[in-house]
Amino acid sequence: MDLELAKVLAGVGGLVAGVGVFTSWVAVLIGAVLIYVGLSAYVEKLGDVVARDDAVKWLLYVVFASVAFGVARSATGFSLMSLHAVWAIPLAGAALAVAVAPWAAGWILQVASAYRMRRLLTLLKETTGEGLFGAANTLYWWGSALIIVFIGAVLLFAAYILMGVGFLTAKLQK
Numbered sequence: 001m002d003l004e005l006a007k008v009l010a011g012v013g014g015l016v017a018g019v020g021v022f023t024s025w026v027a028v029l030i031g032a033v034l035i036y037v038g039l040s041a042y043v044e045k046l047g048d049v050v051a052r053d054d055a056v057k058w059l060l061y062v063v064f065a066s067v068a069f070g071v072a073r074s075a076t077g078f079s080l081m082s083l084h085a086v087w088a089i090p091l092a093g094a095a096l097a098v099a100v101a102p103w104a105a106g107w108i109l110q111v112a113s114a115y116r117m118r119r120l121l122t123l124l125k126e127t128t129g130e131g132l133f134g135a136a137n138t139l140y141w142w143g144s145a146l147i148i149v150f151i152g153a154v155l156l157f158a159a160y161i162l163m164g165v166g167f168l169t170a171k172l173q174k
Contacts, residue, residue: 003042003045008168012034012164028066039120040055054119057116058120065113139155139156140160
């Protein structure tokens with residue numbers, strides 16, 4: 001794949017994933033796949049087998065984390081909508097309890113994805129000289145760790161946006 005096309009795909013993917021943090025887990029999935037396609041093409045040109053493995057594992061962790069967070073959001077929404085009737089309170093409580101398990105699983109998977117992305121963004125920063133990858137690296141790491149609370153989503157949003165802009169402005173080695 002042409003590196004310019006890979007750069008654009010990864011850049012657009014970062015922007016789509018950033019928007020998806022607040023809108024839909026499906027947008028995060030689409031953005032993550034686009035980031036992966038662009039990132040893997042660049043890593044392949046570098047010939048770094050470890051980075052290629054990190055990219056694959058990052059994508060898998062993000063996919064499963066996004067699905068887990070989507071299930072948790074749905075269960076939470078169901079439980080909160082059911083609170084209007086007194087008879088539904090036990091059902092709402094059960095749905096809220098069910099939401100905790102995928103939320104915890106999503107958090108663990110998100111932190112695992114941050115571990116993989118940390119190495120990839122460090123490689124990108126070193127090989128391209130683009131400082132936005134360093135900022136995105138820090139924000140992605142802390143956003144993943146703090147995704148349990150709302151501030152983590154804001155940090156992930158910023159990380160994905162910086163990642164996208166970093167790809168679009170980077171001077172990739174040919």
